Amino acid sequence: MRIDNLQYANWSEKIFRQLREGGVDAIHVTIAYHENFRETVLNFEQWNRWFEQYPDLIMKGQWASDVDQAIETGRTAVFFGFQNPSPIEDDIGLVEIVHTLGARFMQLSYNNQSLLATGCYEAEDTGITRMGKQVIKEMNRVGLVVDMSHSADRSTIEAADISERPIAITHANPYDWSPALRNKKDDVIRAVTENGGMMGFSLYPHHLQNKSDCTLESFCEMIARTVDKFGAEHFGIGTDLCQDQPDSVVEWMRVGRWSKEIDYGEGSAAAPGFPPMPAWFNDNRDFGKLENGLRAVGFEGADLAGIMGRNWHNFYETNFCAAGETAQHE
Amino acid sequence: MRIDNLQYANWSEKIFRQLREGGVDAIHVTIAYHENFRETVLNFEQWNRWFEQYPDLIMKGQWASDVDQAIETGRTAVFFGFQNPSPIEDDIGLVEIVHTLGARFMQLSYNNQSLLATGCYEAEDTGITRMGKQVIKEMNRVGLVVDMSHSADRSTIEAADISERPIAITHANPYDWSPALRNKKDDVIRAVTENGGMMGFSLYPHHLQNKSDCTLESFCEMIARTVDKFGAEHFGIGTDLCQDQPDSVVEWMRVGRWSKEIDYGEGSAAAPGFPPMPAWFNDNRDFGKLENGLRAVGFEGADLAGIMGRNWHNFYETNFCAAGETAQHE
Numbered sequence: 001m002r003i004d005n006l007q008y009a010n011w012s013e014k015i016f017r018q019l020r021e022g023g024v025d026a027i028h029v030t031i032a033y034h035e036n037f038r039e040t041v042l043n044f045e046q047w048n049r050w051f052e053q054y055p056d057l058i059m060k061g062q063w064a065s066d067v068d069q070a071i072e073t074g075r076t077a078v079f080f081g082f083q084n085p086s087p088i089e090d091d092i093g094l095v096e097i098v099h100t101l102g103a104r105f106m107q108l109s110y111n112n113q114s115l116l117a118t119g120c121y122e123a124e125d126t127g128i129t130r131m132g133k134q135v136i137k138e139m140n141r142v143g144l145v146v147d148m149s150h151s152a153d154r155s156t157i158e159a160a161d162i163s164e165r166p167i168a169i170t171h172a173n174p175y176d177w178s179p180a181l182r183n184k185k186d187d188v189i190r191a192v193t194e195n196g197g198m199m200g201f202s203l204y205p206h207h208l209q210n211k212s213d214c215t216l217e218s219f220c221e222m223i224a225r226t227v228d229k230f231g232a233e234h235f236g237i238g239t240d241l242c243q244d245q246p247d248s249v250v251e252w253m254r255v256g257r258w259s260k261e262i263d264y265g266e267g268s269a270a271a272p273g274f275p276p277m278p279a280w281f282n283d284n285r286d287f288g289k290l291e292n293g294l295r296a297v298g299f300e301g302a303d304l305a306g307i308m309g310r311n312w313h314n315f316y317e318t319n320f321c322a323a324g325e326t327a328q329h330e
Numbered sequence: 331m332r333i334d335n336l337q338y339a340n341w342s343e344k345i346f347r348q349l350r351e352g353g354v355d356a357i358h359v360t361i362a363y364h365e366n367f368r369e370t371v372l373n374f375e376q377w378n379r380w381f382e383q384y385p386d387l388i389m390k391g392q393w394a395s396d397v398d399q400a401i402e403t404g405r406t407a408v409f410f411g412f413q414n415p416s417p418i419e420d421d422i423g424l425v426e427i428v429h430t431l432g433a434r435f436m437q438l439s440y441n442n443q444s445l446l447a448t449g450c451y452e453a454e455d456t457g458i459t460r461m462g463k464q465v466i467k468e469m470n471r472v473g474l475v476v477d478m479s480h481s482a483d484r485s486t487i488e489a490a491d492i493s494e495r496p497i498a499i500t501h502a503n504p505y506d507w508s509p510a511l512r513n514k515k516d517d518v519i520r521a522v523t524e525n526g527g528m529m530g531f532s533l534y535p536h537h538l539q540n541k542s543d544c545t546l547e548s549f550c551e552m553i554a555r556t557v558d559k560f561g562a563e564h565f566g567i568g569t570d571l572c573q574d575q576p577d578s579v580v581e582w583m584r585v586g587r588w589s590k591e592i593d594y595g596e597g598s599a600a601a602p603g604f605p606p607m608p609a610w611f612n613d614n615r616d617f618g619k620l621e622n623g624l625r626a627v628g629f630e631g632a633d634l635a636g637i638m639g640r641n642w643h644n645f646y647e648t649n650f651c652a653a654g655e656t657a658q659h660e
Contacts, residue, residue, distance in 0.1 A: 038368060045423030093375030100431055 200238020
């Protein structure tokens with residue numbers, strides 16, 4: 001079983017076919033960076049069209065059992081998430097609405113301060129806001145997973161503590177391997193995993209040691225060390241693959257509509273676009289290489305299967321249903 | 331089994347308890363008259379709150395099997411519908427979105443011309459529009475039932491012909507019993523029922539012979555004659571009960587935001603408010619009286635059970651699922 005818990009590709013039949021070639025049984029895709037509710041609904045609508053157009057390649061994913069159904073029918077189950085709480089605007093009632101529409105992960109902030117939490121690019125991190133506490137409780141109730149990938153440290157640790165259900169960092173790596181603002185220090189990873197949460201290892205070059213030049217071996221050794229420290233069952237993959245996107249999209253991700261000035265985020269004026277992917281991971285057909293890389297550093301059996309997909313499947317199984325309704329969808 | 335396929339009450343715990351007292355296992359409630367998409371979502375949100383607040387009295391209804399579950403657990407299943415296509419605005423992609431959120435009936439028009447069809451108060455009826463034909467096809471695909479209760483005759487007959495799945499008139503009576511603009515002539519009822527469709531008999535006084543003074547006997551004899559003419563399996567109840575609503579609400583129903591001048595609809599300047607209900611049907615506790623009235627004019631067995639709820643249940647069973655997916659939710 002292979003699950004990639006974060007992609008934001010410029011979707012096309014080509015990519016849907018590559019998902020099948022790479023044996024990817026499920027993906028969690030970002031459908032909102034800065035979109036408001038109505039704009040996010042347009043993105044749900046676009047996916048409905050793709051499900052209608054490519055019923056042999058993809059299917060809507062809502063529950064862990066949909067991954068099993070995708071495997072049985074040779075398709076990829078597509079789960080939805082937001083990298084910002086902008087889709088719920090200032091209306092807590094939208095938490096259940098977006099969950100009903102299929103959203104399963106929501107970051108409490110992107111890089112900036114949001115209504116709910118502080119982003120990792122802010123100078124000061126004031127933790128979870130008043131509305132944030134209410135929204136975490138509501139997300140727990142309906143089965144929308146708190147994702148803190150782009151949030152600042154204090155906010156993340158507070159979210160892990162406040163949340164009564166496990167939370168996630170869908171796409172990041174350990175800071176001690178590659179000290180990017182977006183990577184996570186040990187106390188953050190510990191707070192999330194101690195709470196039963198999950199972290200997905202990212203292949204976005206800005207999150208890698210030596211960026212685009214990162215070797216498969218270095219990446220897999222980092223995974224081995226992290227797993228030794230925090231427990232193999234808490235980790236999976238979240239590539240952050242942004243395949244076939246024009247550079248205008250990375251600008252949208254970074255600036256949205258919040259600034260008239262360019263903000264380069266993890267890039268720079270000299271290199272404002274998407275960075276090139278490492279040679280050993282260009283698209284969804286390369287998951288086999290990643291699995292072989294993990295084998296080469298000693299992974300096997302349940303740990304290997306866990307990292308490649310089973311751990312996310314287990315996480316989906318207990319965290320997407322409404323509180324107290326876990327069994328209903330299995 | 332008792333199903334009321336149209337209500338628009340000023341919902342409260344009192345009414346939810348009266349539904350239980352009246353043995354009403356399922357209701358179809360209007361959640362949009364003139365609301366746009368975002369406003370309709372606020373109405374879905376309000377119902378989510380009520381489901382959370384009164385879990386022992388009501389539950390969200392999505393499939394026929396939810397009626398069975400409501401019966402097993404002593405609750406009322408609440409199904410959603412719109413009396414106007416305003417919630418989908420000019421965006422066909424919203425058809426699947428509102429179905430996912432739980433909408434199961436949508437009128438192609440209220441009293442006026444809509445983007446899809448002509449309402450029964452327009453001087454000329456030009457039938458189903460270009461967008462209307464596309465939307466009927468999409469409603470058929472996802473399992474959103476075409477409701478023509480407030481539409482004009484030609485539009486209704488065309489909708490019954492164009493639709494590849496049965497359509498409904500959720501709340502109206504035969505015109506030859508009570509010649510209101512909103513009541514339906516035989517050729518309209520025939521077009522709908524021949525197509526496998528359903529009509530719900532209305533208790534809204536403007537649709538009754540002698541309005542508020544209509545007798546239970548007259549109402550039940552009308553049902554007996556109608557059933558003799560078109561077949562008992564095509565009829566049920568759709569009371570149009572608007573319990574506890576202030577008169578400002580009937581003005582909203584009639585005028586929405588489409589006119590600065592008052593339009594009295596079925597009322598008049600002398601009697602602009604909600605008309606008083608007939609003495610024998612004031613609220614949901616009176617369904618037993620209605621059932622006894624039907625018995626008194628000779629109904630029994632499967633026909634009686636059909637009118638009181640089983641026919642709507644059968645209709646839900648085959649018309650709420652996506653085309654070709656009927657079995658999935660049973």
